[in-house]
Amino acid sequence: MRPDSVPRTQRSAQPEESRPEEGRPETAWPATDTPATERRTSRAATASVPTTFTDRALVTASGTRQPVVAILLAIVVVTVMAGKPLDGLLLAVVTIALARDAGMSARHSGAAVRSDEVDNARGSVERSAWAGGAAWPPRAGRPRRRHISLGVAGALVYSLTIGSFTRMSWPATAGVIGLGAGAVIIGWGGPTRRREIPSRFTKVGILAWGSLSLAACLWELAALLGQPNLEQSSYTHPTISTLTDPLLSTSPGRTIALLAWIGLGAFLVER
Amino acid sequence: MNSHNVTVLGFAIILAGLIGTEVTARTGRTQVPTFAQVVTRVMHTRTGRVGILVGWAWLGLHFFAK
Numbered sequence: 001m002r003p004d005s006v007p008r009t010q011r012s013a014q015p016e017e018s019r020p021e022e023g024r025p026e027t028a029w030p031a032t033d034t035p036a037t038e039r040r041t042s043r044a045a046t047a048s049v050p051t052t053f054t055d056r057a058l059v060t061a062s063g064t065r066q067p068v069v070a071i072l073l074a075i076v077v078v079t080v081m082a083g084k085p086l087d088g089l090l091l092a093v094v095t096i097a098l099a100r101d102a103g104m105s106a107r108h109s110g111a112a113v114r115s116d117e118v119d120n121a122r123g124s125v126e127r128s129a130w131a132g133g134a135a136w137p138p139r140a141g142r143p144r145r146r147h148i149s150l151g152v153a154g155a156l157v158y159s160l161t162i163g164s165f166t167r168m169s170w171p172a173t174a175g176v177i178g179l180g181a182g183a184v185i186i187g188w189g190g191p192t193r194r195r196e197i198p199s200r201f202t203k204v205g206i207l208a209w210g211s212l213s214l215a216a217c218l219w220e221l222a223a224l225l226g227q228p229n230l231e232q233s234s235y236t237h238p239t240i241s242t243l244t245d246p247l248l249s250t251s252p253g254r255t256i257a258l259l260a261w262i263g264l265g266a267f268l269v270e271r
Numbered sequence: 272m273n274s275h276n277v278t279v280l281g282f283a284i285i286l287a288g289l290i291g292t293e294v295t296a297r298t299g300r301t302q303v304p305t306f307a308q309v310v311t312r313v314m315h316t317r318t319g320r321v322g323i324l325v326g327w328a329w330l331g332l333h334f335f336a337k
Contacts, residue, residue, distance in 0.1 A: 068313070068322030075329060087332045094325050102318040162335070173336035180328025187324035188317065197315045202302040209309055212288050219281045226274075236274045240282065241334065248334060261331050268327055271307070271314045 050104075060096060063103030069095060078224075083231040090177070094184060134190025141193075155262045163255035167248055183265050193270050 050056045063069055072095040080088035143151075162175040186192065224230065226237030233242040247253040272280075296305040304312070314320040 063318075066318050066322075068318055072322055072325060075326070079329070079333070084333070084337075086337055087329065090332070091325065091329050094321070098318060098321050098325070101321075105317070167335060168337050170337065173332075176328075176331040176336045180331050184321060184324050184328055187314075187320045190317075191314075191320070195311055198304060198308045198312045201304050201309070201312065204301070205296075205303045205309075208292050208303045209306075212285060212292060215288075216282075216285045219278075219285060223278050226278075237278055238275060243279070243282070244334065254335065257334065258331075261327075261334075264330075265324075265327050267307075268310065268314070268323055271311045271320075 056100070059103035059107060060100045061103070062106060063099030063101065066099070066102045069099045069102055072098070081230050082224075086173070136189060136192075138191045138194040151266065155259060155266075159255045159258035159262065163251050163253075163258050167254060179262070179265070183269055186269055191271070195271065 050059050064073060072091065076088050076092045076095060079091060142148075158175070158179070162172055165172040165175070220239055223234075223237045223239045223242075227234040227239070233239065233245070235242075244257070248257055292303060293306050295301055296303040296308075310323065314323055
């Protein structure tokens with residue numbers, strides 16, 4: 001991150017020791033805990049652990065304020081309404097876990113700040129994106145060629161195998177759930193690669209990507225609501241699913257689509 | 272132009288907009304971030320990372336699974 005691209009208020013809120021050095025990129029790897037930070041985090045965690053069911057529910061509900069969690073909850077509702085209860089159930093389970101995690105993180109941050117005020121320690125609290133630390137240290141560079149070759153070969157075998165099954169069959173479902181769950185578990189553990197985190201985006205950048213994403217969602221929703229009902233597709237108002245049906249109805253088409261899906265997943269896991 | 276074509280045209284325009292934004296961002300002459308930068312920024316917290324990966328997994332379930 002370029003120090004000059006950070007707003008003055010944001011820079012001044014950071015303690016000297018946790019501020020990135022000039023020219024050194026800010027990475028996704030959590031900051032190393034100092035003993036003082038550990039003490040504060042531990043005390044904050046003990047003080048803020050929910051004990052009753054109501055408390056746990058409140059923590060989970062507070063996590064739904066995170067935009068990503070709110071979007072996932074909206075997808076859960078639409079998925080169940082569209083007649084895909086299994087998708088909806090799996091997504092709901094992970095979304096609730098994520099909401100609880102987000103709620104706990106927010107609570108720990110608040111408790112750590114309060115604890116820090118009592119401590120009257122130096123500067124503000126060093127907050128880690130991964131409470132309790134990541135499960136593994138991220139790599140510094142690209143994966144080795146041997147690993148890339150193995151990954152590509154595995155993706156090919158997977159796509160050919162799962163693509164050969166009938167669409168919406170149980171074997172295809174099991175294969176997709178297995179890979180999807182694996183990626184989510186890896187994501188929960190932390191970043192796999194050390195990367196420079198871009199500084200906050202400008203309004204132009206947010207507007208450009210945000211408006212296009214919103215337009216895509218609204219257009220898809222309009223097509224979905226234009227169908228005779230949510231479970232029956234329509235030629236007059238085709239959704240993206242309806243438009244991709246001809247491609248996904250053939251085995252080679254499914255193989256290509258699965259390869260694209262895996263490629264996107266690999267791109268995301270490497271972020 | 273019938274409703275089918277209008278719907279498809281809408282998707283095509285949005286797709287063209289997304290590609291255009293990415294191309295514009297990659298020139299480096301604007302303040303618009305690339306798609307990779309947006310995703311990296313969103314995924315720097317656990318909630319963002321897991322949320323995006325769950326969205327990706329849901330995409331696979333939606334198109335291929337029961």
